[in-house]
Every structure is written in C-alpha cells, then in structure tokens.
Amino acid sequence: MKKGKRPIGKTLTILMIAFFYLPILYMMVFSFNEGKSLTVFTGFSLRWYEHMLESRDMMEALYTTFSIALLATVISTVAGTIAAIGLSKSRKIIRDLMKQVNNLPLMNPDIVTAIGFMLLFITFKVDKGYMTMLLAHVAFCIPYVILSVMPKIRSLDPNLADAAMDLGAKPFQAITKVIVPQIMPGVFSGALIAFTMSVDDFIISYFVTGNGVKNLSIMVYTMSKRVNPSINAVSTLVVVIIMLALLVINVMPVLMEKQRKKAEVGKKSLLLPIAAAVCAVSVIVLVAVGTKKEESDLPYAGQTLYVYMPGEYIGEEIVPLFEAQTGAIVVMENFDSNEQMYIKVANGESYDIVIPSDYMIQRLREENYLQKLDQSKLNCVDALLDAVKNQPYDATNEYSVPYFWGTVGIVYDKTKVSIEDLESQGFNIFLNQKYRGDIYLYDSERDSFMMALKALGYSMNTEDQGELDAAFDWLVECVSTMKPEIVTDEIIDNMAQGRKALGLCYSGDATYIMSENENMGFYMPEQGTNLWFDSMVIPANAENVELAHEFINFVCGYDMAYDNSGYVGYTSPIQAVMEDLSGEGGDYEGINAYLPRTDYDLDEVFVYNAETRKVISNLWSKVKIAASNAK
Amino acid sequence: MKKFAQLAIPYIVWAALMLILPMGLIAMYSFMEQGNSIVSFSLTLDHYVKFFTDPDFLVILWRSLVIAVKTTVICLLLGYPVAYFIARSDEKVQNMLVLCITIPTWINMLVRTYAWIGLLSEGGLIQQILGIFGLGDVELLYTEGAVLLGMVYNFIPFMILQINTSLCKMDHSLLEAGADLGANPVQTFRRITLPLSIPGVINGITLVFLPAISSFFIPKLLGGGQYFLIGNLIENQFITVGEWNFGSAISMIMAVIMMLLMMAVKKVEDRNQGGKEE
Numbered sequence: 001m002k003k004g005k006r007p008i009g010k011t012l013t014i015l016m017i018a019f020f021y022l023p024i025l026y027m028m029v030f031s032f033n034e035g036k037s038l039t040v041f042t043g044f045s046l047r048w049y050e051h052m053l054e055s056r057d058m059m060e061a062l063y064t065t066f067s068i069a070l071l072a073t074v075i076s077t078v079a080g081t082i083a084a085i086g087l088s089k090s091r092k093i094i095r096d097l098m099k100q101v102n103n104l105p106l107m108n109p110d111i112v113t114a115i116g117f118m119l120l121f122i123t124f125k126v127d128k129g130y131m132t133m134l135l136a137h138v139a140f141c142i143p144y145v146i147l148s149v150m151p152k153i154r155s156l157d158p159n160l161a162d163a164a165m166d167l168g169a170k171p172f173q174a175i176t177k178v179i180v181p182q183i184m185p186g187v188f189s190g191a192l193i194a195f196t197m198s199v200d201d202f203i204i205s206y207f208v209t210g211n212g213v214k215n216l217s218i219m220v221y222t223m224s225k226r227v228n229p230s231i232n233a234v235s236t237l238v239v240v241i242i243m244l245a246l247l248v249i250n251v252m253p254v255l256m257e258k259q260r261k262k263a264e265v266g267k268k269s270l271l272l273p274i275a276a277a278v279c280a281v282s283v284i285v286l287v288a289v290g291t292k293k294e295e296s297d298l299p300y301a302g303q304t305l306y307v308y309m310p311g312e313y314i315g316e317e318i319v320p321l322f323e324a325q326t327g328a329i330v331v332m333e334n335f336d337s338n339e340q341m342y343i344k345v346a347n348g349e350s351y352d353i354v355i356p357s358d359y360m361i362q363r364l365r366e367e368n369y370l371q372k373l374d375q376s377k378l379n380c381v382d383a384l385l386d387a388v389k390n391q392p393y394d395a396t397n398e399y400s401v402p403y404f405w406g407t408v409g410i411v412y413d414k415t416k417v418s419i420e421d422l423e424s425q426g427f428n429i430f431l432n433q434k435y436r437g438d439i440y441l442y443d444s445e446r447d448s449f450m451m452a453l454k455a456l457g458y459s460m461n462t463e464d465q466g467e468l469d470a471a472f473d474w475l476v477e478c479v480s481t482m483k484p485e486i487v488t489d490e491i492i493d494n495m496a497q498g499r500k501a502l503g504l505c506y507s508g509d510a511t512y513i514m515s516e517n518e519n520m521g522f523y524m525p526e527q528g529t530n531l532w533f534d535s536m537v538i539p540a541n542a543e544n545v546e547l548a549h550e551f552i553n554f555v556c557g558y559d560m561a562y563d564n565s566g567y568v569g570y571t572s573p574i575q576a577v578m579e580d581l582s583g584e585g586g587d588y589e590g591i592n593a594y595l596p597r598t599d600y601d602l603d604e605v606f607v608y609n610a611e612t613r614k615v616i617s618n619l620w621s622k623v624k625i626a627a628s629n630a631k
Numbered sequence: 632m633k634k635f636a637q638l639a640i641p642y643i644v645w646a647a648l649m650l651i652l653p654m655g656l657i658a659m660y661s662f663m664e665q666g667n668s669i670v671s672f673s674l675t676l677d678h679y680v681k682f683f684t685d686p687d688f689l690v691i692l693w694r695s696l697v698i699a700v701k702t703t704v705i706c707l708l709l710g711y712p713v714a715y716f717i718a719r720s721d722e723k724v725q726n727m728l729v730l731c732i733t734i735p736t737w738i739n740m741l742v743r744t745y746a747w748i749g750l751l752s753e754g755g756l757i758q759q760i761l762g763i764f765g766l767g768d769v770e771l772l773y774t775e776g777a778v779l780l781g782m783v784y785n786f787i788p789f790m791i792l793q794i795n796t797s798l799c800k801m802d803h804s805l806l807e808a809g810a811d812l813g814a815n816p817v818q819t820f821r822r823i824t825l826p827l828s829i830p831g832v833i834n835g836i837t838l839v840f841l842p843a844i845s846s847f848f849i850p851k852l853l854g855g856g857q858y859f860l861i862g863n864l865i866e867n868q869f870i871t872v873g874e875w876n877f878g879s880a881i882s883m884i885m886a887v888i889m890m891l892l893m894m895a896v897k898k899v900e901d902r903n904q905g906g907k908e909e
Contacts, residue, residue: 006716006719008712009712009713009715009716009719010716012709012712012713012716013713013716013717013728016709016713016732016787016791017728017731017732019784020731020732020735020784020788021735022750023735023743023746023747023750023784024735024738024743024746026746026749026750026756027738027742027743027745027746030746030749038745038746038748038749039748039749039752039755079641079642079645080642082638082641082642083638083639083641083642085635085638086635086636086637086638086639086640086642087639087642088635089635089636089638089639090636090639091636094639094643098639098642098643098646099897100890100893101646101650101651102646102650103837103841103889103890103893104650104651104654104886105650106837106838106841106842107841107844107845107885107886107889107890107893108654108657108845108882108885108886109845109846109847109862109865109866109882109885110845111847111865111866111869111870111878112657112865112869112878112879112882113653115657115869115875116653116654116656116657117649117653119653119656120649120652120653120656123656135649139645139649139650142642142645143650144838147834147837147838148792148793148796148834151797151830151831151833151834152796152797154830155797155830161635171634171635175635185795185796185799186796188796189729189792189793189795189796192729192733192792193789193792193838195733195737196733196736196737196788199736199737199738199739200736200739200740202741202848216739217739217740217741220739220741220742221741227745231739231742232742235738235739235742238737238738239734239738242734242737243734246730250727337870337871339870339871339873340870342873343870441856443851443856445871479857484857485773485855485856485857486855486856486857487855487856488856490748490852494752497754499752499753499754614872614873614874617867617871617872617873617874618872621859621864621867621872622687624856624857624859624863625687625690625691625859627856627857627859628691628694628857628858628859629690630857
C-alpha cells in the first residue's frame with residue numbers, strides 16, 4: 001500500500017474537517033463575547049461562563065443530555081446488535097418487514113414520531129420525565145444501530161457461528177467471541193450515530209418529557225425570547241471536556257507502553273471519552289447543584305411549584321429569590337409558542353403557573369383548562385396599570401394577572417427610512433418598492449395577518465372571508481414583489497446591527513433593539529395595531545394553588561417586577577415600575593417602544609376564534625409557499 | 632440457526648409497542664374526520680384528497696424531494712473520497728479521524744446552525760472573505776444554497792461513517808490479488824472496492840436522504856421563513872394549525888413514498904449482492 005500519496009483524499013479530508021470545525025470555533029469565540037449578539041463580537045468577557053455556572057437549570061440540562069445520550073447509546077447498541085443478529089437469521093419475510101418498521105422513525109418527521117410517543121405514554125398513563133425520555137431515545141436510536149450493523153452481518157460467512165459451535169463454543173460464546181468482533185465497525189458507527197441523534201434531539205424529547213426534566217436541546221429551542229449566549233459557553237465546555245478526554249486517552253497508552261491490542265482501540269476510543277466527559281460533567285453539576293439550600297422552617301419548605309412559560313422570559317434573580325424566601329423548589333419548563341404549550345396542557349400535563357398570551361388565555365378559559373384566581377390571596381392588583389385590566393380575554397380579571405404587555409409595530413432605520421413614508425403609509429410601507437429587499441416580516445400568522453388587515457383598514461379580528469382573502473392577497477403581493485425575509489427572533493439581532501431598513505417587531509424586542517442601536521426607531525401605525533398581554537394563569541389541574549398565588553404576588557412586587565422588566569426588556573404591567581424604567585434616569589428613558597399606546601380605538605387585542613384561526617393558519621402556509629415560489 | 636433467530640423476538644415485541652403502535656395512532660388520525668377524539672370515530676379520505684388536489688402542496692413535496700436528492704448527491708460525492716481516505720489510513724489515525732468527524736455532531740444542532748447564521752450573515756466572516764475577491768455583496772443567508780449547506784453540514788458525517796465502516800474491514804488481500812492479476816488502480820476500485828462498499832453507500836444514502844426530506848429546522852433558520860418544505864408544512868399542521876388529522880395524512884403520504892423509494896434501493900442492493908443471500 002502506498003501511504004501518504006493520496007493528495008486529493010488528504011486535502012479533501014483536511015478541508016472537510018475544517019468545514020466541520022469552522023462553526024464550532026465560531027461558537028467558541030462567541031462564548032467569550034461581551035454582548036448578547038451571536039453575530040457581532042463586541043469585546044472579551046467571561047460573563048456567559050459565570051452565568052452558565054450559576055444556572056442550575058443549565059447544569060442539570062447538561063447532565064440530562066449526556067446521561068440520557070450515554071444510557072440510550074449503550075442500551076440501544078446492545079439491544080440493536082442482538083436484534084440485528086437475530087433478524088439476520090430470521091426468515092426473509094420477517095427480516096424485510098422489520099427493516100421497513102425500522103425505517104419508520106427515520107423517515108417520519110420528528111414531530112410525527114414525537115406526537116406518536118406522546119399519545120402512547122398518555123394512553124398507558126406513564127408518568128412523564130426522565131424515564132419516558134430515555135425510553136423514547138432508546139426507541140429511536142435502535143433503528144440506527146440495526147441499520148449500521150445489518151450490512152456487516154450480511155457480509156459475514158453465514159456458517160461462521162456454526163463452525164464456532166462445532167468447535168465447542170456455546171451459542172453465547174459464538175456471538176461474543178466470533179460474530180461481534182467481526183461486526184465491530186458496524187456496531188461502532190451505529191453507536192456513534194445513536195449518540196449523535198440522542199444529543200441533538202429536541203422535538204421528541206420535548207413532547208415526552210415532564211416534571212421539568214429537560215436536555216440542552218429543549219433549553220436552546222425554547223429560548224424563544226432571544227438566545228442566551230451562555231449556551232455557547234456550555235457547548236464550548238463540552239468540546240473542551242471531550243478534547244481533554246481524547247487527549248488523555250491517546251497519551252495514556254503511550255505512557256503505559258502500548259500493551260493494548262489494536263483491535264480494542266476502536267471501541268475504547270469511543271467509550272472512554274464519552275464516559276470521561278459524562279463523569280466530568282456530572283461532577284460539575286453535582287458541585288453546582290450541591291450548594292442547594294437545605295431543609296428549613298420556611299413556609300413552603302419541601303414543596304414544588306411547576307411553572308410553564310416562554311424561555312428567557314424572566315429576570316435571573318427572581319426564581320432563586322423566590323426559592324430562598326419560600327423554601328419551595330421551582331421546576332421551570334419552557335415553550336416556544338402558545339400552540340406548543342396548548343398541546344401539553346390540553347393533554348393533561350399539570351402545571352401550577354402558566355404564562356400564555358391573551359387569545360390563548362381566552363381559549364384555555366373557554367375550554368375549561370383554567371381556574372379562577374382567589375382574589376383574597378392576591379395583593380398585587382392595586383399596583384397594576386389600569387390599561388392592563390378588563391381586557392377582552394378576561395374582562396373581569398378573574399383568571400389572569402398580566403406579566404408583560406406591549407404592542408406590535410415597525411422597527412425602522414432612521415437613516416434609511418423617512419418618517420413621512422411611515423406616517424403616510426403605515427403598514428403599507430411594506431408594499432413600497434423603495435424598500436424592496438430591505439424588510440423583515442415576522443414569521444407568525446397572527447402578526448402578519450394583523451398587519452395586512454390593519455393596512456387594509458379592517459379589524460384584525462374579522463371573521464369575514466372576503467376581508468381575510470383581501471389580507472391574503474396583500475401578503476402575497478408583499479412576499480412576491482418585496483423580497484422580504486421572513487424571520488422570527490433573528491430579527492432582534494439583525495435589526496440591532498442595522499442589517500435591514502424595516503421590520504415588523506414586538507415592542508419589547510424593539511426596546512432592546514433601540515437600546516443597542518440609536519439609529520433605530522419604533523413606529524406604531526395610525527391604522528392601529530395589536531395590543532397584547534402575556535399573563536399568569538393557574539390551570540384547573542394545578543396541584544399547588546396556594547404557592548401559585550404566592551408566586552404571582554412575588555413576581556408583581558416592585559423589586560422583582562423592576563428586575564424582570566429590566567432584564568427582558570418587555571413592558572411591566574406594574575404602574576410604578578413602568579414609570580420608573582421609562583422615566584428620567586430609567587433604563588428605557590426616551591425609548592418610545594417601551595411605552596405601549598393606550599386608549600387608541602384602532603388598537604385591538606386578539607380574540608380567539610377556532611374557525612378563523614384555522615383559515616388564517618392555512619392561508620399563511622399559502623403565503624409562505626408563494627414566498628418560496630417567488631425566490 | 633433457529634436459536635439465533637429467537638434473539639430477534641424481544642425487539643419485534645418492542646418495535647410493535649414503541650414503533651408500530653404510535654404510528655398506528657398517527658395512521659388512524661389521518662383517516663379520521665376532525666379532532667383528536669376516538670369517541671367520534673368516523674372515517675374519511677378527505678385529508679388525502681385535500682393534499683393531492685392542491686397544486687401548492689404538490690409543489691412543496693416536489694421541492695423537498697429535489698433538495699433532499701441534491702443533499703444526498705453532494706454528501707455522497709464529498710463523503711466517499713473522505714471515507715475512502717480515512718479507511719486507508721493507519722488504524723490509529725483512522726479512529727482519530729472518525730472521532731474528529733463525529734465530535735462536532737455532539738454539539739447541539741441549533742447552536743451549530745446559529746454559528747452558521749453568524750458566518751453567513753451580512754457583514755459576516757464569509758462575506759468579508761468573499762469581499763477580498765470582489766464578491767462582497769453576494770447574498771448568502773436565506774438562500775437555497777444556505778439550506779443546502781446546512782443540510783450537508785449536518786448529515787454528511789453519517790454518510791462518511793457508513794461508507795467508512797463498509798470500507799475499513801475490507802479484505803486487503805483482495806486488492807492485492809486484483810493488482811497481481813494486472814488490474815490498474817482504477818479497475819481495482821471499480822471492480823472490487825466500489826461493489827464491496829455498496830451496502831455502506833446505501834445506508835449512507837438512507838441516513839442522509841430520510842432526515843433531509845423531513846427536516847424543518849434547517850430550512851427555517853438558514854432559508855428563512857420563506858423557505859417552506861414538507862417538514863415545515865407537517866410541523867405547522869401539528870403545532871400551529873392544530874390539524875393533526877391533515878398533518879398525519881401528509882406524514883403517511885411521505886412514509887409511503889419513502890417506503891417505495893427504499894424498496895427500489897433495496898432492489899439495487901439485492902442485485903448487487905447477487906447470490907450472497909442464503
């Protein structure tokens with residue numbers, strides 16, 4: 001064999017590895033970024049590492065991710081290999097059938113597999129948490145192992161096992177001593193793929209987990225209100241641990257005089273680093289979690305509060321302080337859309353506090369998933385602004401206490417967009433050819449249709465098919481002639497960097513954008529816009545109603561509400577907090593996006609209507625199809 | 632022989648419970664009229680009719696197939712030489728290289744994809760490098776190219792791993808025998824190496840093609856919301872629209888198409904394996 005004389009292969013491999021590590025390096029660099037941006041480096045800082053180490057959630061997620069991945073890999077590799085050996089000796093029809101069955105999780109979109117598992121666990125009333133997540137991971141990992149091992153077994157001489165047994169080997173020995181070593185490369189790559197799949201999985205884990213158990217994927221995907229860069233720090237930590245482990249594994253044999261047989265290198269070099277990495281991670285987690293408070297005589301010691309809310313939507317001090325004050329433990333789960341939340345709540349998952357948006361509160365209420373708040377236990381009602389009370393989704397304020405509120409408007413670059421255009425055209429500026437290719441739309445059917453309906457002078461809660469069709473045509477015209485980019489939360493970073501001239505944006509995000517970039521402005525069209533409220537509610541099946549009320553009061557206290565609004569950037573419903581933050585010397589002084597427009601007749605709150613919602617959803621799919629056709 | 636066949640039984644039971652049963656539930660939804668309740672059970676084919684009579688849906692299905700095929704072809708063309716090179720290296724180097732390729736996949740996909748967003752965005756690193764060659768204003772992010780790049784980046788490790796597996800335990804004496812009998816390297820590759828690696832190639836294709844066609848995060852993040860594929864449509868039906876029945880139906884349609892494709896691939900494989908089967 002000629003060695004070192006394969007220039008093309010070598011170059012390609014080196015390039016490939018560079019390609020694989022480029023984003024990893026990029027991510028590592030940005031874990032040291034001072035700012036929150038994931039695209040612009042503003043200075044060196046270790047704050048995300050501090051944040052990571054302080055965050056119990058993140059450490060637990062890290063532990064869950066790797067312990068589940070390791071367990072699922074070991075279990076599915078053993079089970080998958082045994083099954084593959086068995087199948088290879090089964091009748092052809094069974095083998096072919098099982099191959100198709102095996103492909104099911106591979107070829108179905110994850111969401112389908114996820115819903116399938118969720119229904120299964122609900123049907124059998126299995127308590128959701130770590131175990132269900134592990135079961136699901138094993139279930140979707142085994143097929144990858146079988147797929148990898150099968151061809152190796154088929155390339156074996158079918159008489160091999162017989163020969164071994166003729167020579168006196170027991171069947172078990174024939175498998176472990178003769179067959180397995182031969183198929184090792186297949187087992188090895190099956191295990192690698194299983195591990196990868198388990199680490200990466202979000203949607204299946206999301207729908208089968210419960211009790212606050214979450215992996216890193218769930219954490220990242222539900223950081224719906226802005227991705228927190230400490231996730232880069234965690235990922236960097238993982239890379240460093242694996243690299244160190246690898247280094248140790250490869251240096252050790254040299255030190256120990258290479259007594260090991262070459263054949264063993266394959267499996268050991270895989271298992272050891274993972275095992276070492278998981279151990280290291282668990283130690284860190286234990287240290288981080290170990291500092292937890294001990295049992296005490298606090299009023300709610302030993303009790304648990306289950307909170308379900310959007311990710312990255314709460315000030316960092318609030319939960320730890322609440323725990324310190326009450327002695328209770330807060331189990332936090334996050335969602336990234338109201339609809340995602342609805343699926344879990346409607347399927348019987350129990351939480352004590354949920355923070356959905358207005359129209360969803362109305363829906364939950366109408367479908368009897370909420371309970372009335374006990375007004376005698378609430379001491380925060382007087383502190384609330386009048387503007388946030390008596391809203392249509394909860395006209396008598398019996399079910400909800402506002403958490404954040406705001407509007408939807410247009411973020412614009414003052415250096416590129418003339419205010420006259422905005423004032424004269426309102427939302428129709430998104431059809432103005434002058435700004436073609438320079439706009440962001442927000443990937444949400446509700447907000448997009450709101451914009452179109454308002455631009456046309458209709459109510460955003462219209463049920464009239466003709467008006468909805470007109471709005472649909474408006475949106476299709478926009479996506480097919482204006483070359484917009486339809487994004488979600490990337491708009492925050494992108495507008496803060498001034499990458500486009502115009503974008504549809506929530507006022508709370510605009511507040512952040514404007515505090516980052518002074519060229520940016522926020523405009524609320526005279527055609528009217530959406531006034532929205534995210535509020536705290538207690539589900540009907542909540543288990544700790546008492547503590548839930550306690551939490552609501554706590555969050556509404558001046559200090560906490562101030563911290564919360566300051567951290568997230570969304571408008572506080574507490575009058576004093578809103579006034580102080582926007583007033584002289586406040587964090588958001590002079591930022592108009594922080595102060596929602598009130599008492600304006602054309603501004604509306606979303607009203608839930610099952611039929612209209614479906615119509616709009618389907619039309620929005622069509623708008624996006626039109627957008628991809630226009631590309 | 633029979634004894635070993637029994638080893639498959641636990642898995643068959645497990646698969647029936649964990650794979651077939653959940654899919655059965657989904658299949659049931661796809662034939663049910665409305666809602667998710669089993670009480671009001673009434674059969675219908677409406678959801679299937681709705682899909683096949685709407686040209687828009689067929690266009691996205693087609694587009695998803697095309698992009699999945701493109702991804703698979705690129706992964707194969709780039710992955711094969713790399714896998715081949717790795718398989719030819721020393722055993723130690725080989726293991727290192729395999730790990731080098733897999734480790735990035737242990738970092739959360741979304742985190743890596745966000746890094747790509749940063750790299751590809753306006754004024755990002757790649758655009759600046761292109762700027763040196765006077766190509767500074769080529770739009771990178773939110774294009775089909777970005778989606779392709781993201782898919783290749785995420786799925787190519789599987790292709791490399793699978794091909795490498797089938798190449799690395801190959802009997803080297805075969806190659807030497809070929810050379811002794813006067814075959815030149817190209818002939819040796821075509822007649823010996825390639826056919827022996829076919830099972831790995833087919834596995835690789837399966838592992839790239841299947842996830843590529845149903846992926847929805849990559850198109851959403853790198854293609855922008857305007858890049859709408861069949862995976863996005865299904866996700867949308869389940870989560871946002873709440874039409875599980877229609878979503879299930881699209882999913883069933885996909886599953887059937889995939890099964891047919893896999894059967895076709897299997898035909899090729901069988902032909903290639905010739906008399907090897909008992």
